[in-house]
Amino acid sequence: MLNADRTDPAVLREAIAAELQTARDRTAALTDCVDDRDLTAQHSPLMSPLVWDLAHVGNQEELWLLRNVGGHDPMRPEIDPLYDAFEHPRAERPSLPLLPPDEARRYAHEVRGRVFDLLEASPLEGAPLLDAGFAFGMIAQHEQQHDETMLITHQLRQGAAVLAAPPPPAAADRLPAEVVVPAGPFIMGTDTEPWALDNERPAHQVDLPAFRLDTAPVTNAAYQEFIADGGYLDPRWWTAEGWAHRMQAGLSAPLFWSRDGGQWLRRRFGTVEPVPPDEPVLHVSWYEADAYARWAGRRLPTEAEWEKAARYDPATERSRRYPWGDQEPSAEHANLGQRHLQPAPVGSYPAGAAPCGARQLIGDVWEWTASDFLPYPGFTAWPYKEYSEVFFGPEYKVLRGGSFAVAPVACRGTFRNWDYPVRRQIFSGFRTARDAEDA
Structure with missing residues (x-):
């Protein structure tokens, strides 16, 4: 709001x-x-x-x-x-x-x-x-x-392009590969956000061990390394359900990607173009994100880890509305609201950085997490159970952070999205994590 x-x-x-x-x-x-x-x-x-x-x-x-x-x-x-x-x-x-x-x-x-x-x-x-x-x-x-x-x-939709928007800003600087989020409790969810939906409530304390998180979402270039190394051909990196789906659906690259000789191309709103190496990878399922993370020797962050990285401020020991603070998103903070029709390169939006140093936690791409979509302790369905309650369960995985297609009014540090792990048409990407003691 x-x-x-x-x-x-x-x-x-x-x-x-x-x-x-x-x-x-x-x-x-x-x-x-x-x-x-x-x-x-x-x-x-x-x-x-x-x-x-x-x-x-x-x-x-x-x-x-x-x-x-x-x-x-x-x-x-x-x-x-x-x-x-x-x-x-x-x-x-x-x-x-x-x-x-x-x-x-x-x-x-x-x-x-x-x-x-x-x-x-x-x-x-x-x-x-x-x-x-x-x-x-x-x-x-x-x-x-x-x-x-x-x-x-x-x-x-097939056919000529009918939508247009300017490109997102260039990346501001190079980033370290990962950030450290310290151990300890934080407040997850909200009791004070006036337009928060029922699944964001109530606020509750969660205590987490320290972990390391990618500073930015996984890029197209990094994902291409997974493909080139045979990531889609090796069942070691996939869950049993994920491998069965990969085989049945014939997955071999993100949705809308195609190979032209030695170059990867993508179709974006009716235009075919080279895949930008420094943009977050887009249109991948949870199964693909999870397989990449395993291949990289890492894992997907839990929903609680994602929210702590995005909201917790160690200096004040409080959870912010957004990574950058409590003020509403602006064009300097995040890629939201269909202002651009693609994610911004990783390293963009330094003004939107979280206290832990992670970038682009809000906007650009929805980020798959390791967590099933479940109610918070003390959850109450309101004003109607069909918004959240009927979807709770292990069939759905949680996505966080919003995408370039999400409006600021429908995106905040507590906002929860969910979908089936096979979904790829959504504007979904991911970042990976690892336990701090794995260093």
Whole structure:
């Protein structure tokens, strides 16, 4: 959330309106750049048609803000089942009687107009969904999460490039290979972040031994060494499940990579280009990240290790909101918000460094961790169990830190993402760790 005075309703309303508008502007940019055929097509069975996401964000906004907060009657109750994410798998959604693109836009626009009226009249206090504007913040985050999903769909889409953005800044300096995170307790999770989601809560103490962590995410060049050394051909580096998946899926390189003679190429949003050696590797599954780490004689960090590296400040013995402190992310801190359409080279964003010295913990690429997605001690599902609770278990692995596709409103030091270990279409990379006594 913007650095708003949460005690001043007028300031808070302005901040909420700005976040909602930023999300809607991005939604429009991702859907107005293609024709109706592209909007209604399913570019991958892993993803919904773009037109489904377009109406879904409006439907969720109506459900939570107009109906639950405002007490309004449903605008179009007959479409609720079409846009319930649990009602129909993504592969089935193209066959549903979805709203056509223009109608989906009109619906979302009408919902937003009523929401702005509701925001203007809301006291932003007096009920859990209203305190600090939580429900409005939840919806802003929800839309931005679907914007990232739509950007993934754009990456899977075949055809000419329709998106453009300037390249990220050049790396500032060379980095040491790893940093040391000292032993001891720290506070994981949050009780104070106003728009934190249920799986980020409650705050709790975790005591960890010292460990060493890569200063930056693993690069394309380093990952190419794994490939060249036969990493995809040697079952020693893979879990049994990972090796079975590698064989079944025929994995031999990150998704969207191809070989042209002696050069690796990648397809990025409709453009084929050489793989940049100094960027974080992107579009790898958890199984691939884990195999690389084993090959390198290291391991993936646990979720707790990742969060301690990203948040803990030994000088103050407190956990920060972000690696650099408590202030909101800026263009100097991290690569977020689709400002660029690719990760920045490792060594970028020195202003975003954590107290331990690690860089790029926020933005650039989602980072796989070794941990299953599980509730924190004392977890309570709120405001609905389908956001987190139904996903808890060993089937999902946790990712941390966000990517270049994540908006600042939906990214912070406590934010938790999760996915199946086979997933590669997401903007996922990783960094590795090792125990301190392994030095």
